[in-house]
Amino acid sequence: MKGPGLKLGVTGGIGSGKTSVCKVFNVLGIPVFSADRIARDIMDSDEDIIKKINSVTGKDLYSNGFLDRMALAALIFNNSDMLHKVNSLVHPVVFDHFATWEKNQSAPYVIMEAAILFESGASKLVDRIATVVAPEEERVTRLTIRSKLSRQQVMDRMKNQMNDEERIKLSDYVIYNSENDMVIPAILEIHKDILKSIGNVN
Numbered sequence: 001m002k003g004p005g006l007k008l009g010v011t012g013g014i015g016s017g018k019t020s021v022c023k024v025f026n027v028l029g030i031p032v033f034s035a036d037r038i039a040r041d042i043m044d045s046d047e048d049i050i051k052k053i054n055s056v057t058g059k060d061l062y063s064n065g066f067l068d069r070m071a072l073a074a075l076i077f078n079n080s081d082m083l084h085k086v087n088s089l090v091h092p093v094v095f096d097h098f099a100t101w102e103k104n105q106s107a108p109y110v111i112m113e114a115a116i117l118f119e120s121g122a123s124k125l126v127d128r129i130a131t132v133v134a135p136e137e138e139r140v141t142r143l144t145i146r147s148k149l150s151r152q153q154v155m156d157r158m159k160n161q162m163n164d165e166e167r168i169k170l171s172d173y174v175i176y177n178s179e180n181d182m183v184i185p186a187i188l189e190i191h192k193d194i195l196k197s198i199g200n201v202n
Contacts, residue, residue: 005198006109007102007125008190011117013161015139015154017177021132022113024187031105035114035122039094043067047075049089055086077160090118091150108200118162118170130173130190131163138178 010025010032012018022032042178044067054060058165061068061124074135076083103109117123134142136158143154169176175186 004105004110004193005200006108006127008109008111008194009117009123009126010111010113010132011115011129011131011167011171012134012168012175012177013139013164014157015114016134017142017183018113018115018131018132020181021130021175021177021187022111024184025142025191028089028187028191029107030109031107031110032102032111032113034100034127035094035112035117035120037097038097040092042090042097045125046093047160049093052089053086056089077156087120091122094120095122095125098122108198109194116161117166118150118167123170128172128194129170130175131167131171132175132177134177154156 007062008030009064010018010022012021019034021033022124028033043053050062050067053072054062057072059071059075071085076086098112111128113120114122115122117126117129118186123129139158140151140154143149144151175183175185175190
């Protein structure tokens with residue numbers, strides 16, 4: 001068999017808990033490709049991408065030997081044209097990595113986890129999509145605790161992403177991930193549904 005039978009995209013807004021959800025899928029034996037982590041690795045190590053990012057931004061963002069992410073964020077945050085240019089450099093390389101990785105997996109299906117699955121065009125590379133949703137206040141709390149961002153910075157980043165309603169409309173599954181939600185049964189239900197759809201049911 002050449003690669004898995006199905007590709008599931010998992011997305012969600014910043015702080016929604018999509019990485020925690022993917023860890024559960026991983027425990028079920030489903031390989032997870034983290035597009036965001038691979039994008040970070042590419043921006044730190046791909047010489048060609050490094051040169052192009054410096055060229056697009058007009059600055060040396062690698063003066064310390066690694067990408068100054070805060071400086072890049074400050075440059076692209078309110079400049080959609082520059083954001084688009086940087087993304088158009090990085091996303092095709094990430095997609096190539098995914099294509100190679102996916103062919104080498106032997107699980108019944110695989111997952112691409114991506115914060116901007118729809119915005120980047122990665123949604124076209126997967127067969128089904130699950131969106132992870134959590135209440136805004138819980139997301140803000142999670143992010144201010146785990147990152148050095150202020151509440152206002154978190155809110156600004158949320159506004160820059162597609163909202164939950166838009167994501168849900170484009171998704172096959174929705175996983176509600178608030179403190180009051182039973183996340184694992186929801187994940188098991190999706191897992192069972194996918195295995196059934198590809199004829200891989202014990």
